Structure formats: C-alpha cells, structure tokens
Amino acid sequence: MVRHLYVHIPFCPKVCPYCSFYKEASDRNKTQGFLEALLTEAKMFGGRLRPETVFFGGGTPTALSTPQLQFLIGGLRERVDFSALKEFTIEMNPATVSLEKAAALLDLGVNRVSMGIQSWDDRLLKTLGRVHSAAQARRSYGILREAGVKNINLDLIFGIPGQSVGEWHESLLRTIELGPDHISAYCLTYEEDTEYFERFTRGEYAPEEGRDADFFEMAMDLLPAAGFGQYEISNYSRLGRECLHNLAYWQGAEYAGLGPSAFSTCSGVRRRNIANTSEYIRRTENGLDRHDFEELVPExxxxxxxxxxxxxxxxxxxxxxxxxxxxxxxxxxxxxxxxxxxxxxxxxxxxxxxxxxxxxx
Ligand SMILES: C[S@@+](CC[C@H](N)C(=O)[O-])C[C@H]1O[C@@H](n2cnc3c(N)ncnc32)[C@H](O)[C@@H]1O
Ligand code: SF4
CATH class of the missing domain: 1.10.10.920 (Arc Repressor Mutant, subunit A)
Incomplete structure (x- = not known):
C-alpha cells in the first residue's frame, strides 16, 4: 500500500527568475482539462493508494480558484481512500490567499499550509521577482490564522543577491514574531535553466566567500533559541509539527506523484511524469505512457x-x-x-x- 501522495500543480501567478520547479504562468484554457487528467491518473493508482500524507505542491496549487480546488480535492476523495489521512499540506504564494479559499480548503480536509514568504524586505522581494510585498505576506498569514489554519509553514530564502546579514537577521526575527509552526530556510541555489543561473554565469552575481555559511549559522542560532527545533538541515519546527510528508521521503517511503514532472517510487521502480502540461493531459487521457523517465531502484x-x-x-x-x-x-x-x-x-x-x-x- 502506498501511504504518501504528491500532487503537482504547475501554475503560478508569475514565474520567479530563480525557480526551477516545473511550472508555467496560469492558463485558464488548460486548467479544467488538467484537473480531469489528474483525476484520471489518481484512478490508475486505484486501490494501491491509502495516503497518510498528501502534499499539493508546485508551482502554486492555490493559483487554482476555489471551485477548481473543490472539484479537484472532491474528485480525489471519491477516487482515493482518505480514511488514514493525517496530514494534508497545500503550498501557497501570499498573492493567492483569500479567506474564502482558506475556509474552503479546511472544509476539504487540508490541515497544513506552506507559504512562500522568502524575505520580509520589499527590495529583496523585488530582486527575487516576487509578485507580493512583505505587507501582503503578513496579511495573508493573518487571513490563514483567521480562517482557522492551525499548522503553518513559512519558507524563507537566504543568500539573495544584495542581502546583508542584518537583513537576514531581521527576516528571521519577523518570522519568529508571527508565530508559525514550521519554518523552512533555504539557501538560494542557482539552478540551471533559470534566469538567475544565466545572470550568475554572466558574472552579474558575485556571492561573497563564506556569506552563505554566516546566514545558515544565524538561522541555526536564532530559530532553535525561539523554540523551532532543526529536524533537518533546512527545516525547523515546533515539537510535533515536523512535516510528516517530507519525513516519509527522507526515510525512503514509497510515494505516488500525480501531475506533470511528478515522481512516483512504488515497488522498487521510480518514474517521472512528463514535464509538459499539455502532453501530460494528452497522454493521460488517451491511455498513453505519461512517463519520460523510469528506473529500477536497486537496494x-x-x-x-x-x-x-x-x-x-x-x-x-x-x-x-x-x-x-x-x-x-x-x-x-x-x-x-x-x-x-x-x-x-x-x-x-x-x-x-x-x-x-x-x-x-
Ligand atoms: C513551490 S515553492 C512554494 C510555493 C509558492 N510557489 C511560492 O513560491 O510561494 C517552494 C519553495 O522552494 C523554494 N525555492 C524555490 N526555488 C529556490 C531556489 N532556487 N533556491 C532556494 N529555494 C528555492 C522557495 O522558498 C519556495 O517557497
Ligand atoms: S517560487 Fe513558487 S511562485 Fe515562484 S515560480 Fe517557483 S513555484 Fe512559482
């Protein structure tokens, strides 16, 4: 039985120049066909799937409208046995949060939200090409709490071009002050096939020697002192609020992945769905092989x-x-x-x- 389910939603309000996750700008013409393909794929896993954890990632799952999320999650619930569900996470971008959407997600069984804050400095948010301001991120956090979301992760990035140690200190303090349940602090990586990578190779960004280590050590000092245990290199949480889905990955559990670019590892075989939304829809709906990668995972x-x-x-x-x-x-x-x-x-x-x-x- 497969106990962990990942669902990849490849839409974003705007594409960030540092990000290499498979995504595209939201396209209304494609969305309904995409949601139907996801449900078709869920059915293919059928009785082999009884998830204890579900993770909607992306992209930005909340780029979908409330009725679209209701259609998708309601449809999944009809096709997959959710009776063992413990944790249901959805990723959000602060620009895609509303009280109505948060309340609907809670009604659908979502019990954990992971929101990409990245920084509390408007200048750095601009550098990152984010669509939201720090004030909007703060408001969105308030909306989630107001709706009754009890388990919230906030993502932060350090090592942003032009970021000072003082700004990172401030970002950590402001995050702690808000009182989330979990904080992920990632070092910016220059991923191939991103605008940031190109700029980096052109020499536009010249990271200072040892600077990332200073940022990382600052997180390791401040977050545990504020009650967030470092249970993984980039992940800190209040006791009992560790992300069960990610822990399962790290312990080598089997998982099913739905959607373009999603990996599944089941019965010693790892497969990846094609990283192209239109192709993913076409192949899934026509009963064709939707994978572009497959390997045996020997012991x-x-x-x-x-x-x-x-x-x-x-x-x-x-x-x-x-x-x-x-x-x-x-x-x-x-x-x-x-x-x-x-x-x-x-x-x-x-x-x-x-x-x-x-x-x-
Ligand atoms: C799928 S996104 C989260 C949800 C939503 N799409 C957003 O950006 O707000 C997952 C997280 O990965 C991190 N991330 C993405 N690209 C990164 C990079 N190149 N270096 C470090 N962290 C990165 C960001 O912190 C981001 O919040
Ligand atoms: S960081 Fe999030 S919002 Fe930005 S492109 Fe990546 S998935 Fe989309």
Whole structure:
C-alpha cells in the first residue's frame, strides 16, 4: 500500500527568475482539462493508494480558484481512500490567499499550509521577482490564522543577491514574531535553466566567500533559541509539527506523484511524469505512457539515497552500516558525532553535509 501522495500543480501567478520547479504562468484554457487528467491518473493508482500524507505542491496549487480546488480535492476523495489521512499540506504564494479559499480548503480536509514568504524586505522581494510585498505576506498569514489554519509553514530564502546579514537577521526575527509552526530556510541555489543561473554565469552575481555559511549559522542560532527545533538541515519546527510528508521521503517511503514532472517510487521502480502540461493531459487521457523517465531502484541505490537524506535529519543514520575508519576520521574533524548507535552531523558538519554524505557512501 502506498501511504504518501504528491500532487503537482504547475501554475503560478508569475514565474520567479530563480525557480526551477516545473511550472508555467496560469492558463485558464488548460486548467479544467488538467484537473480531469489528474483525476484520471489518481484512478490508475486505484486501490494501491491509502495516503497518510498528501502534499499539493508546485508551482502554486492555490493559483487554482476555489471551485477548481473543490472539484479537484472532491474528485480525489471519491477516487482515493482518505480514511488514514493525517496530514494534508497545500503550498501557497501570499498573492493567492483569500479567506474564502482558506475556509474552503479546511472544509476539504487540508490541515497544513506552506507559504512562500522568502524575505520580509520589499527590495529583496523585488530582486527575487516576487509578485507580493512583505505587507501582503503578513496579511495573508493573518487571513490563514483567521480562517482557522492551525499548522503553518513559512519558507524563507537566504543568500539573495544584495542581502546583508542584518537583513537576514531581521527576516528571521519577523518570522519568529508571527508565530508559525514550521519554518523552512533555504539557501538560494542557482539552478540551471533559470534566469538567475544565466545572470550568475554572466558574472552579474558575485556571492561573497563564506556569506552563505554566516546566514545558515544565524538561522541555526536564532530559530532553535525561539523554540523551532532543526529536524533537518533546512527545516525547523515546533515539537510535533515536523512535516510528516517530507519525513516519509527522507526515510525512503514509497510515494505516488500525480501531475506533470511528478515522481512516483512504488515497488522498487521510480518514474517521472512528463514535464509538459499539455502532453501530460494528452497522454493521460488517451491511455498513453505519461512517463519520460523510469528506473529500477536497486537496494544499494535505495540504501545510499536513504543514507544521504537521513544524515540531513536530526535522527541521523545507524553507525552499524558505516565504515568505522571513516567515522573516526569524521569525528576527529568535528563533522559528526555518535551516540547510542546513531551518527549525526555536528553544527560544523551541517555546513558541509553533502561532502560528509559522500565520505560515508
Ligand atoms: C513551490 S515553492 C512554494 C510555493 C509558492 N510557489 C511560492 O513560491 O510561494 C517552494 C519553495 O522552494 C523554494 N525555492 C524555490 N526555488 C529556490 C531556489 N532556487 N533556491 C532556494 N529555494 C528555492 C522557495 O522558498 C519556495 O517557497
Ligand atoms: S517560487 Fe513558487 S511562485 Fe515562484 S515560480 Fe517557483 S513555484 Fe512559482
């Protein structure tokens, strides 16, 4: 039985120049056909699916209107057994929040909202090409609470061109002040096929040596001190508010993904749906193969993936499978610590998590 469901909604009010998720500007002509294709795909998983966690990501799922969300989630509920559901997250952009939409989502069973704030500085929001201001993000947060959303994550980005350490400090304090349940703090990455990547390769952005580490350490200082435990390198939460869906990914659970560009990993096979909305609709509705990638996940690969993900969490990995000589060397360098048969990253190790994982694999 597959216990985790991801649904990819590839529409955004406006495309941000740093983002490489598969998305396109909202297109009214395509939307209904797209929603129907998602329901057709859900039916294909049929009885194999009883989700404990559902995650609507994107793109921006709330770029859909309230009736469209009702059509989609209502339709999914008719096709998929939701009786074991514990967590139902939807991603939002602050420009797509309304009291009516938030209330309708709660009625449909959504119990967690993840909103992309990125920064509380209007100048940096402009640099990021965001469609909303800091004031609008604050208002949207208030609307979610007013509607009765009890579990809210806010996404932040650090290492933005032109961002100072002082501004990042301010962004963290303002986020803490609002009192969310969960905070994701991501370091800006220059992803291929984005406008930011092009500008970066042209030399327009010249990141200062060590600056990202300063930002990261500031988050590691401020957020836990304010009651947000760092349970994964980029994720902090109040106790009991960890994201169950992401934890399941990091522990190597099977999951089904619906929508263009969505991955599924079921019965040792990983597949990706084609990252093209029109093609996804056409192939799904005509019973054609909608995947553009498929691989077997042999046990060795699965093990190394779980190791790399689990190492980034506060639970770490078992010392049993690790090479003792490497562990001793990493400990001597202050990068990992071991206790009761578990190996976890130290603060210093978290700054270089990928290279520690590479040593251990
Ligand atoms: C799908 S978006 C969240 C919802 C909504 N689309 C929005 O942007 O408000 C997921 C999150 O990924 C993060 N993100 C996207 N591109 C990134 C990049 N290049 N570097 C770091 N974080 C990024 C942002 O924090 C963003 O909120
Ligand atoms: S960051 Fe969010 S709103 Fe911006 S393009 Fe990516 S998915 Fe869309």
């Amino acid at each position: 060795a690969l699965r093990h190394s993936e779980i190791t790399a993900f689990a190492l980034r969490t506060k639970f770490g990995i078992s010392t049993a499978g690790a090479d003792p000589q490497i562990v001793v060397a990493l400990e001597a360098n202050g990068l990992v610590e071991t206790s009761s048969g578990r190996l976890t990253l130290t603060r210093k190790g978290k700054l270089v998590a990928d290279s520690v994982a590479a040593e251990l694999l």
